[in-house]
Amino acid sequence: MRFRAKVVDLACLNHFSRVINTIAKLAKTCTLRLTDSKLYFILSDKVANGGVSMWCELCQGNFFDEFQMEGVAAEHNEIYLEVVPENLSRALKTAQSAKAVKIKLTNRHCPCLRITVELPSLSSSSRIVTHDIPVGVIPRRLWNDFREPSVPDFDVSIYLPVLKTMKSVVERMKNLSNSIMIEANLSGEMNLKIETDLVSVTTHFKDLGNPPWASEDGCQSSAQGRDLESMAEARIDIKKLQQLLAGQQVNPTKALCNIVSKRIVHFILLHEDVSLQYFIPALA
Numbered sequence: 001m002r003f004r005a006k007v008v009d010l011a012c013l014n015h016f017s018r019v020i021n022t023i024a025k026l027a028k029t030c031t032l033r034l035t036d037s038k039l040y041f042i043l044s045d046k047v048a049n050g051g052v053s054m055w056c057e058l059c060q061g062n063f064f065d066e067f068q069m070e071g072v073a074a075e076h077n078e079i080y081l082e083v084v085p086e087n088l089s090r091a092l093k094t095a096q097s098a099k100a101v102k103i104k105l106t107n108r109h110c111p112c113l114r115i116t117v118e119l120p121s122l123s124s125s126s127r128i129v130t131h132d133i134p135v136g137v138i139p140r141r142l143w144n145d146f147r148e149p150s151v152p153d154f155d156v157s158i159y160l161p162v163l164k165t166m167k168s169v170v171e172r173m174k175n176l177s178n179s180i181m182i183e184a185n186l187s188g189e190m191n192l193k194i195e196t197d198l199v200s201v202t203t204h205f206k207d208l209g210n211p212p213w214a215s216e217d218g219c220q221s222s223a224q225g226r227d228l229e230s231m232a233e234a235r236i237d238i239k240k241l242q243q244l245l246a247g248q249q250v251n252p253t254k255a256l257c258n259i260v261s262k263r264i265v266h267f268i269l270l271h272e273d274v275s276l277q278y279f280i281p282a283l284a
Helices: 011-025 085-093 140-146 163-174 236-244
Strands: 004-007 030-035 038-044 053-060 066-070 079-085 100-107 111-119 127-134 156-159 177-183 189-195 200-205 232-237 254-260 263-273 272-279
Touching: 004 011, 011 053, 011 085, 011 236, 011 272, 038 111, 038 140, 053 127, 079 111, 079 140, 085 111, 085 127, 163 189, 163 200, 163 236, 177 236, 177 254, 232 236, 232 254, 232 263, 232 272
Parallel strands: none
Antiparallel strands: 004 066, 004 100, 030 038, 030 079, 038 053, 053 272, 100 111, 111 127, 156 254, 177 189, 177 232, 189 200, 254 263, 263 272
């Protein structure tokens, strides 16, 4: 089992750092799955127990100048590692003006991701900073626990408003309630609502638009035949939503959410070469 990669392009490096920072805000530990073409960051708290899950996918070719890996076996050419994204994020902070960053899976005293940062220096020799980040190797028999979550058969799929706007609304509501109701319909309308014994606050968004799949593909969604005005709704933990919005450092080019009434809200954030899915289960 071997893995090594190298980034030279500074823009790619900073973009990769932003992705890792976002992941670090969403998960204390997660699974890093490596294949020869992609990297995945996976968090699979069992949604049934009220946990969130996350699936973030990156094409390695868009980030790395060199990328080599050999999986656990020829027919299973993959590696699954348990990582603490905050540690990765910290290591990459030292690399903001680096000439190159190398990442390598090593095993001295324990399995580690060794991040070697080559910094520019005034003299002819460069300065090297090395971080060893302990990781856990996940055995083959457990890999099935980390399959891509299936997209639920949703009632409504809708584009999200500007995330910064949504974030400031949720920040204010967070002080009033622990939960938030997200409602949306197939006419591009979405409401964020909180209701307590003392106060009821609703923010309305209009003309957001609904992704094309919401209407054209009957098997994809139970939205077919649905009244365009009627709202699908789910009440979720406001902190989990705020965490998602606060963690965003990749400025997605597209952001949407699918609502399965009273069951789950599924967020999808897309940015050129990164896709992040985030599932927040509804509260009973």
